[in-house]
Amino acid sequence: MLAIVEGPIDVGGLISAAQRPDCGAISTFVGTTRVDENNGASVEHLEYEAYKPMADRKLEEIGAEIEERWDVREVSIVHRIGRVGPGEASVAIVVASPRRGPAFEASRYAIERIKQVVPIWKREVWSDGYVWVGSQVGTRTFTR
Amino acid sequence: MNAGYSVKVLLFGAAADRAGTRETQVHAGETTLDELWPILAERYPDLSPMRDTLAFAVNGEYARGDARVSPGDEVAVLPPVSGG
Numbered sequence: 001m002l003a004i005v006e007g008p009i010d011v012g013g014l015i016s017a018a019q020r021p022d023c024g025a026i027s028t029f030v031g032t033t034r035v036d037e038n039n040g041a042s043v044e045h046l047e048y049e050a051y052k053p054m055a056d057r058k059l060e061e062i063g064a065e066i067e068e069r070w071d072v073r074e075v076s077i078v079h080r081i082g083r084v085g086p087g088e089a090s091v092a093i094v095v096a097s098p099r100r101g102p103a104f105e106a107s108r109y110a111i112e113r114i115k116q117v118v119p120i121w122k123r124e125v126w127s128d129g130y131v132w133v134g135s136q137v138g139t140r141t142f143t144r
Numbered sequence: 145m146n147a148g149y150s151v152k153v154l155l156f157g158a159a160a161d162r163a164g165t166r167e168t169q170v171h172a173g174e175t176t177l178d179e180l181w182p183i184l185a186e187r188y189p190d191l192s193p194m195r196d197t198l199a200f201a202v203n204g205e206y207a208r209g210d211a212r213v214s215p216g217d218e219v220a221v222l223p224p225v226s227g228g
Contacts, residue, residue, distance in 0.1 A: 120227030
């Protein structure tokens with residue numbers, strides 16, 4: 001499953017769906033909302049947006065790259081958009097492979113590629129303003 | 145404006161924030177991204193300082209400044225991506 005979704009990600013369901021008799025390893029990466037603090041303020045939630053048709057295609061490309069490089073039998077990448085609360089999953093990657101090495105490597109590759117090429121943007125909403133991560137554009141007077 | 149001779153421009157993230165809009169039309173014939181940029185920068189002055197950080201897509205694929213843009217195409221203004 002390669003998808004951009006608007007609601008909570010069913011991480012357990014993705015893992016269950018990846019269990020299969022020809023695989024001895026499932027590697028899972030889950031990116032979650034971290035509450036950073038500085039200057040007496042803290043992150044209240046994150047908001048993600050996507051250029052969806054292009055983001056869908058880039059996820060397909062990443063899936064294809066992984067299948068070309070590693071012996072994997074199941075690759076799921078699900079990225080959530082919209083508002084994501086503290087501790088909630090914004091992205092989940094599940095890779096099943098006959099052996100653990102390719103599963104670990106492929107899941108790491110997937111998250112790094114997402115951060116390079118998939119047109120998704122994250123806005124940190126702080127108690128004292130907001131910041132577009134990566135652009136440092138926003139309303140906070142003190143930005144990192 | 146004749147929609148048949150315009151390019152749809154989508155803006156995302158910090159670029160939409162700075163421009164104050166998520167979509168606009170630019171009247172243009174056969175052109176390139178590099179030729180389109182000054183029109184956008186003039187229309188949305190707050191976008192100008194972001195120029196060096198931006199990437200662009202034409203019809204949903206990353207494209208360089210010299211990429212051709214034709215009427216009816218969809219151009220996207222993409223700040224540094226920050227998914228994950």
